[in-house]
Amino acid sequence: xxxxxxxxxxxxxxxxxxxxxxxxxxxxxxxxxxxxxxxxxxxxxxxxxxxxxxxxxxxxxxxxxxxxxxxxxxxxxxxxxxxxxxxxxxxxxxxxxxxxxxxxxxxxxxxxxxxxxxxxxxxxxxxxxxxxxxxxxxxxxxxxxxxxxxxxxxxxxxxxxxxxxxxxxxxxxxxxxxxxxxxxxxxxxxxxxxxxxxxxxxxxxxxxxxxxxxxxxxxxxxxxxxxxxxxxxxxxxxxxxxxxxxxxxxxxxxxxxxxxxxxxxxxxxxxxxxxxxxxxxxxxxxxxxxxxxxxxxxxxxxxxxxxxxxxxxxxxxxxxxxxxxxxxxxxxxxxxxxxxxxxxxxxxxxxxxxxxxxxxxxxxxxxxxxxxxxxxxxxxxxxxxxxxxxxxxxxxxxxxxxxxxxxxxxxxxxxxxxxxxxxxxxxxxxxxx
Numbered sequence: 001x002x003x004x005x006x007x008x009x010x011x012x013x014x015x016x017x018x019x020x021x022x023x024x025x026x027x028x029x030x031x032x033x034x035x036x037x038x039x040x041x042x043x044x045x046x047x048x049x050x051x052x053x054x055x056x057x058x059x060x061x062x063x064x065x066x067x068x069x070x071x072x073x074x075x076x077x078x079x080x081x082x083x084x085x086x087x088x089x090x091x092x093x094x095x096x097x098x099x100x101x102x103x104x105x106x107x108x109x110x111x112x113x114x115x116x117x118x119x120x121x122x123x124x125x126x127x128x129x130x131x132x133x134x135x136x137x138x139x140x141x142x143x144x145x146x147x148x149x150x151x152x153x154x155x156x157x158x159x160x161x162x163x164x165x166x167x168x169x170x171x172x173x174x175x176x177x178x179x180x181x182x183x184x185x186x187x188x189x190x191x192x193x194x195x196x197x198x199x200x201x202x203x204x205x206x207x208x209x210x211x212x213x214x215x216x217x218x219x220x221x222x223x224x225x226x227x228x229x230x231x232x233x234x235x236x237x238x239x240x241x242x243x244x245x246x247x248x249x250x251x252x253x254x255x256x257x258x259x260x261x262x263x264x265x266x267x268x269x270x271x272x273x274x275x276x277x278x279x280x281x282x283x284x285x286x287x288x289x290x291x292x293x294x295x296x297x298x299x300x301x302x303x304x305x306x307x308x309x310x311x312x313x314x315x316x317x318x319x320x321x322x323x324x325x326x327x328x329x330x331x332x333x334x335x336x337x338x339x340x341x342x343x344x345x346x347x348x349x350x351x352x353x354x355x356x357x358x359x360x361x362x363x364x365x366x367x368x369x370x371x372x373x374x375x376x377x378x379x380x381x382x383x384x385x386x387x388x389x390x391x392x393x394x395x396x397x398x399x400x401x402x403x404x405x406x407x408x409x410x411x412x413x414x415x416x417x418x419x420x421x422x423x424x425x426x427x428x429x430x431x432x433x
Contacts, residue, residue, distance in 0.1 A: 032156055033143060040139045040163030044132045044172050051175040057124040064128075064177035067103060070096070071127050071177070074107035075118060081107075083282060083292070097291040101227035102179035106130050128174055131181040135172025138181070139163050141188040148195065149423045167392035182228045187235045190221035191426065194239060194267060195419045201259035202418060215263045219270025222301075226275050230291045233300055233357060234433070240307060242425040244332060247311045249421060251318055251325035261312025268305035275301060290353030299350050303339075310335065361433070 051058045059065055074081045081100040088094035106127040114122040142162045147155035162168045171180040193214050200211030225232040243264060250257040276298050283294035290296050311332065318328050343351045360374070372381075377389045389397055404427060411420060 029152060029156070033140075033159065036143075036156070036159050036163050037136055037139055039160075040169075041132070041136050043164060043169055044135050045174050048174040051128075052125075055121055057121070057128055057175065059124075059128065059177055060173060060175040061178065064175070067098075067106070067177040067179070068124065068127060070098075070100075070103045071106040071110065072120075072123055074100075074103050075110055075123060078107055078111060079104065095292055097230055098179060099227045099229060099232075099293065101224060102130070102182045105182070106177070127177045131172045131176050131178065132174050134181040134185045135168070138168070138172070138185045138188055141185070141192055145188065145192050145195075148192070148199070149419045161396060165393065165396055170392070179228060183225075183231075183235075186221055186224045186228050190218055190225055190235065190239070191422070193218035193221055194263065195422055197263045197267070198260060198418050198422075201263050205259070206262055211259075211263065212266060215266035216270050218263075219267035220274065222267060222271035223274035226271070226293070226297050226301075227278075231357070231360075232297075233290070233354075234361070236300075236304065238426055238429050240304060241429060242422045243308065243311065244329070245425055246418060246421055247315050247332075248325065248329045251315060251328045253415070254319065254325075256319065257312060257315040261308050261315070264308030264312075265305060268301055268308060272298070272301040272305065288347070288349035288353060290356055296350055296353045299347065 047060065051060070059068065070082060081104055082096065083100070084093055084095055086093040088096075107123075109130060110118040110123040110126040113126045118126065139159050139162045143155045143159040145155075146158040171178060171184070197211050197214035197218055200208070200214060204211065206212050222236060225235055229235075243260060246260055247257050250260070275293070279293045279295060279298050283289070283292065285295075287294050288296045288299075311328075314328055314331055317323075318325070340351070375382075377392070378384060378386060380387055393400075408424070411424075416424070
């Protein structure tokens with residue numbers, strides 16, 4: 001009998017016990033990642049040493065106090081959250097432009113911690129712990145994104161940087177009750193889920209449930225993004241720009257983009273199914289406002305779905321007719337121009353919301369331009385300065401720029417895969433932002 005046949009393991013007979021499974025073992029990577037998460041948690045909790053005074057929490061920044069006011073009102077009227085405050089812009093009142101998800105999460109945490117009847121201190125601690133925990137969760141998501149895009153060693157380094165870098169810590173400290181860390185967490189989740197759906201759908205199609213599940217979860221993350229920040233279309237727009245580049249790249253390689261179309265349609269349909277009922281409930285019929293949940297977001301998400309449908313059809317047509325690949329982006333530009341013209345005639349309010357967002361991104365909005373948070377990183381009080389990027393990024397900033405240049409050089413020698421294309425588009429757009 002040959003050695004290969006002697007070493008073959010026979011299946012157990014009826015009535016026999018199965019061989020014992022290998023026990024779960026904690027490996028070196030898990031230990032390192034656990035240490036990084038613990039380090040990130042400890043750093044973010046350090047302000048608790050001086051922020052808790054006489055049984056009260058001293059919050060960091062003025063926005064934290066307003067978030068606490070809204071959280072307390074949500075606890076009292078749970079699950080309803082106030083969208084209008086009569087005490088702001090008195091005596092006229094003011095529509096609250098902050099989406100409600102962060103305050104609902106904080107109120108839910110306070111109710112759980114207080115067993116349904118939290119006192120003031122419980123609400124304060126529960127609310128200020130939310131950005132801390134979100135910051136730690138964001139570290140874990142950075143690990144998975146970097147591991148999918150590159151490798152395990154890079155992922156560990158990236159998560160360590162996220163744990164200790166001032167830019168990663170600043171908005172997730174104990175004492176900060178604000179929605180910014182929720183934006184980071186949900187955007188990372190949205191990108192991770194979308195790219196895993198893309199990768200799975202390209203490799204196996206949608207005959208297996210996992211890619212479709214990832215696409216649906218990406219849609220839930222997209223809807224959560226809309227409920228977290230009024231600038232959500234910016235983060236969603238990164239996915240759209242990536243998709244446009246990927247469609248063109250697939251056409252250049254003469255490959256099908258059906259996987260991309262399927263994932264895009266599933267995720268945008270799920271997001272639309274979540275947002276549409278909420279927008280219809282919270283805003284008047286055909287009311288368009290980019291700064292609050294309204295028909296603007298219904299039309300925007302519908303436009304994203306139509307984008308994937310149109311680009312998928314166009315990509316299939318170009319492959320079938322064997323047309324040159326530049327035809328795809330050229331037709332996309334022409335169709336986009338026609339869509340803008342149609343929106344200008346049919347839905348001018350929606351187009352004004354888009355224009356306001358572009359004015360904000362361009363730094364020409366006269367009101368938002370007076371807020372220090374909206375200044376470019378290299379501007380301080382209207383003057384050019386590198387103080388802020390140095391405080392936020394230290395030496396990691398210039399090293400990252402050099403690393404990006406090296407990464408692009410390495411990619412030039414081969415065809416980048418989907419997640420590498422997304423990584424480059426995402427990085428380029430964040431640098432612009």
